[in-house]
Amino acid sequence: MIPNKLKAGDEVRVISPATSLAIVDESVRKLAVKRLKDLGLNVRFSKNAEEIDEGSSSTIESRMDDLHEAFADKNVKAILTTLGGYNSNQLLKYINYELIKNNPKIFCGYSDITALSNAIYRKTGLITYSGPHFSTFGMEKGANYTLDFFKKCMIDEEPINIVPASYWSDDKWYMNQTDRHFIKNSGYSVICEGSGEGTLIGGNLCTLNLLQGTEFMPSLKNSVLFIEDDYESNALTFDRDLQSVLHLPDFEAVRGIVIGRFQKGSNISEETIRKIVHSKKELSSIPVIYHADFGHTTPIFTFPIGGHVKIQAKDEQVKIIIVHH
Numbered sequence: 001m002i003p004n005k006l007k008a009g010d011e012v013r014v015i016s017p018a019t020s021l022a023i024v025d026e027s028v029r030k031l032a033v034k035r036l037k038d039l040g041l042n043v044r045f046s047k048n049a050e051e052i053d054e055g056s057s058s059t060i061e062s063r064m065d066d067l068h069e070a071f072a073d074k075n076v077k078a079i080l081t082t083l084g085g086y087n088s089n090q091l092l093k094y095i096n097y098e099l100i101k102n103n104p105k106i107f108c109g110y111s112d113i114t115a116l117s118n119a120i121y122r123k124t125g126l127i128t129y130s131g132p133h134f135s136t137f138g139m140e141k142g143a144n145y146t147l148d149f150f151k152k153c154m155i156d157e158e159p160i161n162i163v164p165a166s167y168w169s170d171d172k173w174y175m176n177q178t179d180r181h182f183i184k185n186s187g188y189s190v191i192c193e194g195s196g197e198g199t200l201i202g203g204n205l206c207t208l209n210l211l212q213g214t215e216f217m218p219s220l221k222n223s224v225l226f227i228e229d230d231y232e233s234n235a236l237t238f239d240r241d242l243q244s245v246l247h248l249p250d251f252e253a254v255r256g257i258v259i260g261r262f263q264k265g266s267n268i269s270e271e272t273i274r275k276i277v278h279s280k281k282e283l284s285s286i287p288v289i290y291h292a293d294f295g296h297t298t299p300i301f302t303f304p305i306g307g308h309v310k311i312q313a314k315d316e317q318v319k320i321i322i323v324h325h
Contacts, residue, residue, distance in 0.1 A: 008040030018085030028138030084111025114203030119216035131302030194287035196255030202226035228260025228295030260295030
C-alpha cells in the first residue's frame with residue numbers, strides 16, 4: 001500500500017515519538033519550516049511535540065496521542081518525526097494499526113524511528129519512509145542532496161536512480177551551522193558483486209534488530225536490506241548485529257544488501273567492512289554495496305520501506321533504482 005504523494009497545500013504534521021522537539025534550536029525549526037513551505041507544504045506541530053522529560057522524550061501516552069491524532073486527521077498528508085533517540089519501540093504494542101491501515105499517509109524519519117517504520121509496514125502493509133527528520137530540514141549547508149531525494153520520493157512518481165552525493169559530512173551541524181567540513185565522496189564500493197531485486201527492508205541496524213522474534217519484524221523473504229549504524233557502533237558490534245540478521249530463518253531469501261556510510265566515531269574502515277562481509281559465507285552469493293548516502297552522516301537519500309528496489313554491482317559499477325515508492 002503506497003501512500004498518496006504530496007502536492008502543494010498539503011499539511012505535514014511533526015510529531016516526537018522519540019526525542020522531544022524541545023531540544024531543537026529555534027533557528028533550526030524556522031529554517032526547517034521554510035524549507036518545507038518552499039515545497040508548497042504547510043507545517044503543523046502535534047500538541048505534545050515539545051513535552052520533555054529527564055530522558056529528553058515524553059510519556060508513552062503523549063507520544064501515542066500525537067501519533068494516532070496525526071493518522072486520524074484527514075487534513076494531514078504526511079507525518080515527519082522530530083528526531084531519533086532510543087525509545088520508539090516502547091510504542092509498538094500500543095499503536096492502533098487498524099487506524100493506520102484505514103488512514104494511509106506518508107510517515108518519515110530515520111535512526112530510532114526504524115522501529116516504528118518497519119513495524120507499521122509489517123502490521124499494515126503501508127510503505128513507510130526512511131528519510132530526513134523534521135529537524136534535518138533545518139541544516140543550512142549541504143542539504144541540497146537530502147532535499148532533492150526527499151522530493152523525488154515524496155512528490156514525484158518516477159523510478160528513482162540513487163546516485164552518490166558529491167560531498168558528505170560528519171560534523172555536528174546542529175551545534176555549529178557555519179563551521180562545516182565537507183569531504184569529497186568517492187562513491188559506492190562493491191563488496192560482493194551481483195544483482196538482485198526485491199522488497200526494501202531496513203534502516204538503522206541495531207534498532208531493526210530490536211524487532212527480531214516479535215510480531216513487528218518484517219519478513220526478509222525476497223528482500224533487499226538497507227542497513228546502517230551510527231558512531232556508537234564499532235567493528236565488533238556491527239559484526240555481531242549483522243550476524244544476528246544472518247541467523248534469521250528467512251535470511252536465505254535476501255537478494256542483496258546496501259550498507260550506509262559509517263560515522264567517523266565508529267572507526268570502521270572500508271577494509272574492515274570487507275573483512276566482516278567476506279567472513280560470512282551467507283553473503284558470498286548476493287550483491288553487497290557499501291558507502292551509500294543514508295544513515296547518520298549527511299546528506300541522505302530517502303527510501304521506501306516496503307517499496308521495490310533493484311540493485312546491481314559489478315566492476316565497481318553500481319546501480320540502485322527504487323522502482324515502487
